Amino acid sequence: MLDAKHIKAFEEMVGRENVYSDKAHLIAYSYDATRTRFEPDAVVFPRNEEDVSHILAYCNEHRIVITPRGAGSGFTGGALPTNGGITLAMEKHMNKILEIDMENMVAVVQPGVVNMDLQKAAEAVGLFYPPDPASEAYSTLGGNVSENAGGMRAAKYGITKDYVMALRAVRPNGDIIRAGKRTIKDVAGYNIAGILIASEGTLAVITEITLKLIPKPKHTKAYMGIFPSVEDAMNAVFKSLAAGANPVAMEFMDDLVVHALKEKLGIELPEDAGGLLIGDVDGNVPEEVEFQLATLEKSFKENGAQDFIVAHTAEERDNLWVARRNASPVITIYGSKKLNEDISVPRSMLPEALKRIYEIGRKYGFKVPCFGHAGDGNIHVNVMVDGSDPKQLEEGHHCIEEIFELVVEMGGTLSGEHGIGTAKAPFMNIAFNDEEIQLFKDLKQAFDPNNILNPGKMGLPN
Numbered sequence: 001m002l003d004a005k006h007i008k009a010f011e012e013m014v015g016r017e018n019v020y021s022d023k024a025h026l027i028a029y030s031y032d033a034t035r036t037r038f039e040p041d042a043v044v045f046p047r048n049e050e051d052v053s054h055i056l057a058y059c060n061e062h063r064i065v066i067t068p069r070g071a072g073s074g075f076t077g078g079a080l081p082t083n084g085g086i087t088l089a090m091e092k093h094m095n096k097i098l099e100i101d102m103e104n105m106v107a108v109v110q111p112g113v114v115n116m117d118l119q120k121a122a123e124a125v126g127l128f129y130p131p132d133p134a135s136e137a138y139s140t141l142g143g144n145v146s147e148n149a150g151g152m153r154a155a156k157y158g159i160t161k162d163y164v165m166a167l168r169a170v171r172p173n174g175d176i177i178r179a180g181k182r183t184i185k186d187v188a189g190y191n192i193a194g195i196l197i198a199s200e201g202t203l204a205v206i207t208e209i210t211l212k213l214i215p216k217p218k219h220t221k222a223y224m225g226i227f228p229s230v231e232d233a234m235n236a237v238f239k240s241l242a243a244g245a246n247p248v249a250m251e252f253m254d255d256l257v258v259h260a261l262k263e264k265l266g267i268e269l270p271e272d273a274g275g276l277l278i279g280d281v282d283g284n285v286p287e288e289v290e291f292q293l294a295t296l297e298k299s300f301k302e303n304g305a306q307d308f309i310v311a312h313t314a315e316e317r318d319n320l321w322v323a324r325r326n327a328s329p330v331i332t333i334y335g336s337k338k339l340n341e342d343i344s345v346p347r348s349m350l351p352e353a354l355k356r357i358y359e360i361g362r363k364y365g366f367k368v369p370c371f372g373h374a375g376d377g378n379i380h381v382n383v384m385v386d387g388s389d390p391k392q393l394e395e396g397h398h399c400i401e402e403i404f405e406l407v408v409e410m411g412g413t414l415s416g417e418h419g420i421g422t423a424k425a426p427f428m429n430i431a432f433n434d435e436e437i438q439l440f441k442d443l444k445q446a447f448d449p450n451n452i453l454n455p456g457k458m459g460l461p462n
Contacts, residue, residue: 111142155375
């Protein structure tokens with residue numbers, strides 16, 4: 001518990017109206033999308049960068065643990081105050097779009113800005129911010145940067161790191177630093193911005209983000225490829241891209257998801273559909289869009305597609321996307337709890353990876369419905385268990401561990417977009433050797449020698 005003198009010190013820094021230690025606030029800031037709960041000792045809402053600097057300097061002096069937090073929408077526990085201390089909540093005050101620079105196609109934002117709010121502001125002036133995590137309607141850009149969030153448009157446009165040009169941040173001792181520049185090229189000094197991206201708030205607190213924007217494409221159409229098997233669909237992914245297709249998104253759903261969509265929501269899909277690929281293509285002229293669709297259709301059908309459907313209106317496009325948007329909730333027909341992982345492998349390995357993931361699931365007796373961002377090799381693997389059965393939960397985690405070992409063996413990674421946090425921390429030694437993990441610890445020590453910033457995350461010490 002924090003002493004009353006510390007609470008009073010925070011109140012003097014940011015005002016009494018921005019410091020809370022009542023039970024309601026502690027509960028509200030105790031969890032994220034993992035539904036695991038750890039209560040902080042206090043919640044503090046900084047008003048600006050100077051407040052962040054003063055808070056961190058004070059906490060560093062008094063060895064008070066800090067957990068930076070955006071919207072708390074993460075799936076791996078990165079924003080959980082597992083060691084108590086204060087939750088530094090950025091969404092109340094530090095939530096402004098500071099600038100949209102039309103001439104240089106750049107946006108400058110505070111970390112509490114919601115992803116979709118920036119997208120809308122950019123599109124209102126004919127520009128485009130592509131990263132679109134599933135939580136875009138509520139997740140904040142500070143959290144997106146801290147986790148290096150992905151999204152459905154990553155197949156063509158990349159992920160958060162591809163749009164971060166510069167950051168302002170506060171080190172644990174209160175020092176304010178700048179990393180990167182508002183320039184296309186910058187090779188002066190170490191890439192500190194790159195180190196802070198995906199660092200999950202363990203190294204510094206981000207206070208300002210400079211993001212690259214691009215011109216918004218003028219035309220978009222959606223498509224759906226229907227395949228008799230998962231293997232056919234996965235072969236079509238990398239072969240169509242190698243053939244010259246460049247879709248905005250190429251989302252995958254396996255036969256288990258297709259069955260669940262039919263059973264739970266009554267969505268009409270072919271009886272023998274073993275896998276679906278759904279996505280968008282875009283371009284500045286209609287001919288570009290039509291070329292992309294033709295390339296996809298040809299490649300899909302060469303790889304066994306039973307049908308290739310194109311949406312010609314906004315309503316038809318929404319109807320095609322209904323299945324993908326409901327993939328996650330419907331799979332609860334297979335178990336009350338899903339152990340949801342976001343593995344990523346080289347795209348050419350997708351057919352073999354999915355085949356062996358299903359084999360591992362059968363070995364343990366679990367259904368493992370899979371869906372996700374096949375266009376960039378990032379699949380959501382869901383080991384379905386009875387959440388009330390401790391033995392099934394234990395076996396489910398063993399199943400996940402084998403899947404991680406398989407993925408790393410194939411040149412893949414533990415996480416394509418959710419990060420490590422606490423949920424994947426026990427598996428870091430599968431993906432990294434002792435020397436690499438020591439390097440992470442050395443970086444942490446250099447930035448945060450007193451270990452006050454989000455300790456215990458990413459497999460780093462508590």
